[in-house]
Amino acid sequence: MAAFFINDEDNMKSIKVGLLGIGTVGSGTFNVLKRNQEEIARRAGRAIEITMVADLNTARATELTNGEVKVVNDANLLVSDPDIDIVIELIGGYGIAKDLVLKAIANGKHVVTANKALIATHGNEIFKAAQEKGVMVAFEAAVAGGIPIIKALREGLTANRIQWIAGIINGTTNFILSEMRDKGLDFDVVLKEAQRLGYAEADPTFDIEGVDAAHKLTIMASIAFGIPVQFDKAHVEGITKLQATDIRYAEQLGYRIKLLGITRQTEQGIELRVHPTLIPATRLIANVEGAMNAVMVRGDAVGETLYYGKGAGSEPTASAVIADLVDITRLATADPEHRVPYLAFQPNSMADTPVLSMADVTTSYYLRMHVADKPGVLADVTRILADSSISIDAMLQKEPTEGETQTDIIMLTHQTQERNIEAAIAKIEALSTVVGSVTKIRLEELN
Numbered sequence: 001m002a003a004f005f006i007n008d009e010d011n012m013k014s015i016k017v018g019l020l021g022i023g024t025v026g027s028g029t030f031n032v033l034k035r036n037q038e039e040i041a042r043r044a045g046r047a048i049e050i051t052m053v054a055d056l057n058t059a060r061a062t063e064l065t066n067g068e069v070k071v072v073n074d075a076n077l078l079v080s081d082p083d084i085d086i087v088i089e090l091i092g093g094y095g096i097a098k099d100l101v102l103k104a105i106a107n108g109k110h111v112v113t114a115n116k117a118l119i120a121t122h123g124n125e126i127f128k129a130a131q132e133k134g135v136m137v138a139f140e141a142a143v144a145g146g147i148p149i150i151k152a153l154r155e156g157l158t159a160n161r162i163q164w165i166a167g168i169i170n171g172t173t174n175f176i177l178s179e180m181r182d183k184g185l186d187f188d189v190v191l192k193e194a195q196r197l198g199y200a201e202a203d204p205t206f207d208i209e210g211v212d213a214a215h216k217l218t219i220m221a222s223i224a225f226g227i228p229v230q231f232d233k234a235h236v237e238g239i240t241k242l243q244a245t246d247i248r249y250a251e252q253l254g255y256r257i258k259l260l261g262i263t264r265q266t267e268q269g270i271e272l273r274v275h276p277t278l279i280p281a282t283r284l285i286a287n288v289e290g291a292m293n294a295v296m297v298r299g300d301a302v303g304e305t306l307y308y309g310k311g312a313g314s315e316p317t318a319s320a321v322i323a324d325l326v327d328i329t330r331l332a333t334a335d336p337e338h339r340v341p342y343l344a345f346q347p348n349s350m351a352d353t354p355v356l357s358m359a360d361v362t363t364s365y366y367l368r369m370h371v372a373d374k375p376g377v378l379a380d381v382t383r384i385l386a387d388s389s390i391s392i393d394a395m396l397q398k399e400p401t402e403g404e405t406q407t408d409i410i411m412l413t414h415q416t417q418e419r420n421i422e423a424a425i426a427k428i429e430a431l432s433t434v435v436g437s438v439t440k441i442r443l444e445e446l447n
Contacts, residue, residue: 014047015329018078018109020054020100021090022061025114025141028314029088029321030065040322044329048322050088054078079104086328088321089113098122105129105137110332112324114141114317120215123222123229127342134336138324143216144169144293146316147309148323153223153297154340160299162224164264166277166446169216171291171311172207173239173259175199177276178289181247181256187240199291209238210259210274217261220295221272225265225353226345230272233355237275246368246439249410250278253394255366256286257441269354271361278366278412278443285446296446304446359419364393364443367411367425372433373400378409381428388424390416406435412443 019026030050033040041047054075055061061071072078079087079100087104089111091097097118104111106129113119119126119139130137140150144167153162168174172194179190191208194200206212218231239259250257255278264271279286284306288294293311298304310316331339341347371377378397385392396410413421425438 014049015085016083017048017050017086017088018052018084019050019088020075022053022055022064024314025317026090027064028318032315032318033322044326048325048329052078075100080107084109086110086112086325089115094118094121101126102129105133105135108133108135110136110328112138112321114321116142116215120218120229120231131347136328137342138328140324141317141320143219144295145311146319147293147307149295149307152307153220157299160301163298163300165220165224165297167261167295168258168288169261169293170207170213170259171293172200175291177257180244184244186244187242208240210236213261214274217263217274221263222343225270226351227353228350230355233272235273235358239276242276254281255279256281268360269356272355276441278441279446283446361418362415364415365413365421366441366443368439369409370406370435371409373405373407374433377433380431384424384427388420390420390424
């Protein structure tokens, strides 16, 4: 087991760090750690240095580190090296990354990772292994890049009963939605532009389908409510079906559409959902534009707090990685029982609160229907909603353009269960005067 040094003489020794993967975040971590090494050492109590890098492209890794560290192409050599105290995992994915993290833990090494997919899907297994070995696993960089939201939830808000979290936690989708609103363009057009500018990957599926945001939300929900990570129970919808028309109508009604990750504790269980959401334009979070991230947290004592900043990028994410390195260095000599728990709550005090299905979630809705311009259509729709105990909060009825025989009706509802709105929509779509499908987007007041 790689031991940390607890006597006064050993306390002066530097912490040796091994870096798995030196891509965008890895190179940023190396550069920031080197640039700010004196400041970081003053805060940590001793020097922290990367002494080994594992990367398949050894030539590139050697160039990025200026030949100052040992570079290997076999990651197993790094996680097994007895001189390495902390392993930083920046490979990504669920496969080799999981194996290497577990090997590092088995070898008694602390782990820092920016891998939200790994923590959201295999976190329970990883934390159990780390607890048994008495080592730490830190993952601040896995959620919202440089924003210290994990530390805020796990430590800063520890006096609070967290009531809900709502976050813009994917910069790619927020950039796309901002462009759609500003320029009135459809999704496909803006996606191509986002790819050209480097905001979206060549394969943007994880981002635009909401999977990336759901990984991050799963982690935050576990810390907020003291439940195991349960990514498989998250409701996940992306932005691919959003139309510029709905963004424009939402704006006319005083709302903006964002891809939100929402988790809320209710008497029935935990909501865990990612989907496009209407938010009042007056809310601060509604005005987060471009590739920026923001997370709102409501605690019973503190009320609403907002955390804003860059959710990705080389040095913003490196900032979070290095903060974890400093935390581990400070706490390394502490009794494992007195360290901050991985998911904020003591491992033997985790709750088995159920995660609600989407049908059981209660929220408000935006509905858009394309209808025949005939008398009685609105009365039919409102009757169906009333029969389902769904009341209307606001409405827009567009005048048909000259020569047109069809028009749009837009409604905002008060709160109701998802199963009620789905049943009502099925009846509305069955009306002969309603053309095509009803567009449904959830609405949150966040108050």
